[in-house]
Amino acid sequence: MANASSELVVGIDGSESALTAVRWAARMARERRFGVRLVHAVDEIPETYPHAAPTYEDAQQFVGERSAQVIEQAKAAVTEVAPGVAVDVVLRPEQPAAALRAESATAAMVVLGTRGLHRLGRVVLGSVSVSLASHAECPVAFVRPRVAEDEPPVDGPVVVGVDGTPVGEEALAAAFEEASWRGSGLVALHCWKEGFLASVFESGRADADEIEARERELLAERLAGWQAKYPDVQVERLVVKERPADGLLDWADRAQLLVVGSRGRGGLAGLALGSTSQSLISYALCPVLVVRGTRPASRDE
The missing domain is CATH 3.40.50.620 (HUPs)
Incomplete structure (x- = not known):
């Protein structure tokens, strides 16, 4: 925390x-x-x-x-x-x-x-939610009222988005702590179809296997220290060719908690909340923990 x-x-x-x-x-x-x-x-x-x-x-x-x-x-x-x-x-x-x-x-x-869903299945975010996700000085959990038939399992894993940035490190710290407290497994999900990686791949200047191998190495490096600190947490590493919001939302009906970092920088709260954080808060069935970063990130959320 x-x-x-x-x-x-x-x-x-x-x-x-x-x-x-x-x-x-x-x-x-x-x-x-x-x-x-x-x-x-x-x-x-x-x-x-x-x-x-x-x-x-x-x-x-x-x-x-x-x-x-x-x-x-x-x-x-x-x-x-x-x-x-x-x-x-x-x-x-x-x-x-x-x-x-x-x-x-x-x-x-x-x-x-979080408020209820509108007809498209999206939670309508209020100004308080956006402001807290962007500017709070501690992690912020968003909990959606449950409907019995779509309630995620209580014994599901904690799922964290890993992006290789300082903000991602803060999210990892919170995710490992949550998994340890809950006695659950941790799914560390790294999505590489974003920004310059997508353009490099699509232009044919790099092979998809090469990119994925590099991203798997990055994920292993990011997890190494945390796995040593929390030996009780069983970690599943996943590298997928998806946008971060899509990859994390795929787990929203199986996880007991999603954890994501948010840079939270800028003067306007509505502009400071990243697209990944906003998508998770808006659509995820399970609770979402947003960990606001205090240092600038090098990649888009």
Whole structure:
């Protein structure tokens, strides 16, 4: 993890997707003896406010009552799945994205529930999700509400995208730690059909077997140190000629967790979230852990 904290931060807003995230974080906290911090941020009067022209006192009372309801519901969800886990509650009078970014500075992980799917099977990403994936100071887990028939197996592997960049190293660190904690196997997936490699191959200047051999060597080099540090983790190495998002999504219904790095650079959150991260958060059936990099990468995500 990026931080030495033993607390998982969960953004809550009263939605079912947020409660899904709370339960997921509570189970993790129970297994790892972590605490859970529930963060509810409110910076404006909700659209459901019953009066057209509220006084300041009316608005404060309404927001307070609504916030209390949201918090109690989330606390009950923690107790439901992980009784005994320590729960801290934070109510912040600011925009949710800003509040959670601030909380990420001292968290082991931020956990967010993703909204439902639209008719094409894509999760509609909100500004909070994009902002946290791009700018959080710790890993961010995105948990989608499950449908029984498409729920990934709980005993599936952790799957990590390996791209040979500093960001990829940070994702590898998180993936090995997760696999070790979960007692699961780890699939290290390296996709080489991207950027200059694709153009070199398609122009006939290099043989596909040569490229793949070079990429397998790169993957072995990246994994060597981590396998020595985590000898308990069984690793399967895969090198495939696919774009990273496609290769990782192929595992989304078999993995218990997908891990991907995100450079998270640039001033605009919407532009900073890479295409691979965005695709995984949008389409993956299983939870997705985005590990934001702090150093520039040499390849596109």
